[in-house]
Amino acid sequence: MDIQFLFGFFAFCLGAIVGSFLNVVVWRVPRGMSIVSPPSACPKCGHRIRPWENIPILSWVFLGGKCSSCHQPISWKYPAGEAAVGLLFWLIFQRVFSTGLPLPTALGWWWFAGAMLSLARIDYEKGVIPNLVTYSGMVAALVLAVVFPYGRPAIANPADLNLGCVLSRPLVALLLTVGPSVVATRLAAAADCLFGMLLSGMVLGSANWLGSMALQSWRRRHDKADLPAEPLGWGDVKMLAMTGAFLGADACVYLLAGGALIGFVVCLIQLGRRKATGGIWSSLPFAPFFAVPALLWVVLGNWLYLLYRLCAPIQY
Numbered sequence: 001m002d003i004q005f006l007f008g009f010f011a012f013c014l015g016a017i018v019g020s021f022l023n024v025v026v027w028r029v030p031r032g033m034s035i036v037s038p039p040s041a042c043p044k045c046g047h048r049i050r051p052w053e054n055i056p057i058l059s060w061v062f063l064g065g066k067c068s069s070c071h072q073p074i075s076w077k078y079p080a081g082e083a084a085v086g087l088l089f090w091l092i093f094q095r096v097f098s099t100g101l102p103l104p105t106a107l108g109w110w111w112f113a114g115a116m117l118s119l120a121r122i123d124y125e126k127g128v129i130p131n132l133v134t135y136s137g138m139v140a141a142l143v144l145a146v147v148f149p150y151g152r153p154a155i156a157n158p159a160d161l162n163l164g165c166v167l168s169r170p171l172v173a174l175l176l177t178v179g180p181s182v183v184a185t186r187l188a189a190a191a192d193c194l195f196g197m198l199l200s201g202m203v204l205g206s207a208n209w210l211g212s213m214a215l216q217s218w219r220r221r222h223d224k225a226d227l228p229a230e231p232l233g234w235g236d237v238k239m240l241a242m243t244g245a246f247l248g249a250d251a252c253v254y255l256l257a258g259g260a261l262i263g264f265v266v267c268l269i270q271l272g273r274r275k276a277t278g279g280i281w282s283s284l285p286f287a288p289f290f291a292v293p294a295l296l297w298v299v300l301g302n303w304l305y306l307l308y309r310l311c312a313p314i315q316y
């Protein structure tokens with residue numbers, strides 16, 4: 001069997017397992033519940049899910065989409081979600097493998113994709129961005145950078161525009177000259193991660209801070225109590241910092257633009273459908289919009305660069 005197929009199959013299975021775990025995360029984290037205990041149970045009869053009833057996709061098929069104890073139907077959304085994450089992990093692996101990037105690159109992108117999917121769902125359903133997901137993502141990105149420095153495109157392939165390492169390139173190049181290469185590569189990878197995290201967090205953080213000042217003075221002058229206190233939540237700022245930690249500083253610039261564009265279009269559609277109200281744009285969650293260009297980035301690359309390549313008359 002060929003190695004790409006075998007690894008691809010492994011990537012799909014891993015994605016399905018992660019997808020199953022994300023179902024738990026999306027339900028429990030915004031409700032302040034532990035993600036490890038108690039073990040999963042049927043929400044209708046409380047029947048504790050046995051290990052063989054917890055195999056992603058397969059268990060649902062073998063159980064005929066019903067709980068083995070009370071025979072109440074289990075939503076098709078569970079296996080569909082698991083399969084979707086499996087497919088996403090498979091796509092990420094295919095990109096890493098086919099472009100010749102080191103395989104550890106997939107580890108960071110898988111973690112990021114899983115975190116981003118759960119944030120999009122939690123923000124859509126509950127309107128919050130849990131710190132547990134964003135902080136753990138930032139720590140994971142930094143640990144992965146130190147353990148697998150070549151898993152970061154800024155180290156493995158800094159000249160590829162499609163990977164977006166332009167902003168951190170001078171810093172990485174400088175640090176690569178410091179001391180023996182074993183230490184220098186890890187240091188440069190960690191610096192690329194921290195630089196992406198701080199810059200992305202600071203850009204959106206300062207925009208949010210300025211925006212909240214403007215909204216405050218607007219509220220005072222026009223006596224509009226229904227205006228939101230901040231244009232975005234601080235959870236969104238942490239989500240951006242996590243993205244910068246995984247994908248680097250460049251990515252955040254493009255993704256923020258992509259997310260804002262999608263958000264703006266959806267906002268216009270919403271305004272067109274209903275009568276315009278003051279609270280409408282504050283009620284729109286940002287994470288689902290941001291997740292679209294973010295997942296495209298890990299599957300395809302820099303969307304703006306690809307668009308340019310597609311439209312440019314001369315192929316380089």
Ligand SMILES: [Zn+2]
Pocket residue numbers: 042043044045046047067068069070071072
């Ligand atoms: Zn049941």
